[in-house]
Amino acid sequence: xxxxRTLRCRKCGQEYPLKPINLCEFCLSPLEVNYDYKAxxxxxxxxxxxxxxxxxxxxxxxxxxxSEAVDLGTGFTPLVRxxxxxxxxGLDQLYIKNDCLTPTYSFKDRVVxxxxxxxxxxxxxxxxxxxxxxxxxxxxxHAAKAGVKAYVFVPSGLEVGKLVGIAIYNPVIVTVEGSxxxxxxxxxxxxxxxxxxxxNVNLRPYYAEGSKTLGYEVAEQLGWRAPDxxxxxxASGLLFTRIWKGLDELSMLKLIEPVNTHMFVAQAxxxxxxxxxxxxxxxxxxxVQPDTIARSIAIGNPADGYYALRVARQSGGGACxxxxxxxxxxxxxxxxxxxxxxxxxxxxxxxxxxxLVASGMIKRHEMTxxxxxxxxxxxxxxxxDMVRSYAIQPNLESFEEVLGLKV
Numbered sequence: 001x002x003x004x005r006t007l008r009c010r011k012c013g014q015e016y017p018l019k020p021i022n023l024c025e026f027c028l029s030p031l032e033v034n035y036d037y038k039a040x041x042x043x044x045x046x047x048x049x050x051x052x053x054x055x056x057x058x059x060x061x062x063x064x065x066x067s068e069a070v071d072l073g074t075g076f077t078p079l080v081r082x083x084x085x086x087x088x089x090g091l092d093q094l095y096i097k098n099d100c101l102t103p104t105y106s107f108k109d110r111v112v113x114x115x116x117x118x119x120x121x122x123x124x125x126x127x128x129x130x131x132x133x134x135x136x137x138x139x140x141x142h143a144a145k146a147g148v149k150a151y152v153f154v155p156s157g158l159e160v161g162k163l164v165g166i167a168i169y170n171p172v173i174v175t176v177e178g179s180x181x182x183x184x185x186x187x188x189x190x191x192x193x194x195x196x197x198x199x200n201v202n203l204r205p206y207y208a209e210g211s212k213t214l215g216y217e218v219a220e221q222l223g224w225r226a227p228d229x230x231x232x233x234x235a236s237g238l239l240f241t242r243i244w245k246g247l248d249e250l251s252m253l254k255l256i257e258p259v260n261t262h263m264f265v266a267q268a269x270x271x272x273x274x275x276x277x278x279x280x281x282x283x284x285x286x287x288v289q290p291d292t293i294a295r296s297i298a299i300g301n302p303a304d305g306y307y308a309l310r311v312a313r314q315s316g317g318g319a320c321x322x323x324x325x326x327x328x329x330x331x332x333x334x335x336x337x338x339x340x341x342x343x344x345x346x347x348x349x350x351x352x353x354x355x356l357v358a359s360g361m362i363k364r365h366e367m368t369x370x371x372x373x374x375x376x377x378x379x380x381x382x383x384x385d386m387v388r389s390y391a392i393q394p395n396l397e398s399f400e401e402v403l404g405l406k407v
Contacts (some may be wrong), residue, residue, distance in 0.1 A: 215246025
């Protein structure tokens with residue numbers, strides 16, 4: 001059974017039935033799932049969670065699904081004690097939440113697993129999404145598992161590695177001239193005409209809930225405690241806000257102590273509307289035109305930007321933006337210290353973390369978690385300069401001559 005009761009407007013509080021809708025009719029603000037937390041508290045304990053599967057679905061009672069999950073084995077990814085990187089940056093307790101190790105190599109599998117499950121419950125035979133690449137791959141994979149048709153809409157010029165990673169699951173791929181924001185606007189129009197489950201439009205309230213599981217896992221893997229600091233990337237801002245929500249829910253259910261986690265949002269300087277607003281002391285996020293190699297988070301008009309801004313401020317956290325050179329350096333630093341090859345978004349997180357520590361916003365002694373949300377092989381061209389080799393003849397003499405070694 002599900003403990004989800006209604007959809008509720010984040011702004012005015014108006015409630016709606018659990019249907020495929022995402023905006024309030026009265027104020028046009030986003031809807032989110034409302035739960036019966038009293039009922040959840042009566043059945044959920046640390047022990048019941050521990051008896052669940054080693055996946056995000058160990059937290060099923062905190063997710064808005066009724067039926068059997070469409071699950072590829074997502075979640076409970078490693079929380080790595082990053083001692084080498086910590087020494088490099090000046091942190092005594094640094095952890096990497098490595099969501100590169102999901103079925104389609106990004107955290108999007110968390111949100112899509114929930115959204116596709118709801119799509120099936122609502123009777124949709126076709127699902128669709130707007131994506132910068134990772135979401136499209138996840139939707140295509142889960143649609144294949146669920147036996148439904150998938151249409152994925154992506155900006156033109158997407159990296160070849162991402163396109164191959166989408167195409168292998170055989171969805172209908174539609175490339176749209178323009179940015180992600182153009183793609184998203186198109187999908188907003190299509191949802192009114194086609195009876196499809198649009199993962200990040202009419203299914204967005206359910207999709208959003210999948211992100212909470214990253215926060216749940218971090219707390220459980222830390223021995224049922226919230227970290228002092230979290231550094232997470234923001235595209236739409238949804239993941240950032242849901243990590244916070246996940247920690248807050250665990251505290252509400254008395255599974256962890258009251259949360260005093262400082263949330264730090266990381267963006268690429270070429271697409272940093274949330275960071276811009278934070279640093280300007282603004283109350284609202286103003287759209288920008290994205291221009292960055294971190295294309296997975298290149299959203300100029302973030303749907304949850306206002307809420308991400310609010311979480312950063314209310315948690316006593318902050319915001320940081322880094323340029324493309326710093327992003328590439330961050331990708332390399334993570335790989336060369338911890339053996340984790342992340343996409344440019346991971347470079348955004350590591351480069352931002354480096355700046356935040358250097359500025360004193362994150363202190364040496366604070367237990368810090370950096371969220372790495374996507375793997376690097378699909379975007380490997382950004383670090384192609386790392387390929388250096390020594391050409392030798394197949395004999396010992398040539399090896400020693402070229403490399404200058406002697407036995």
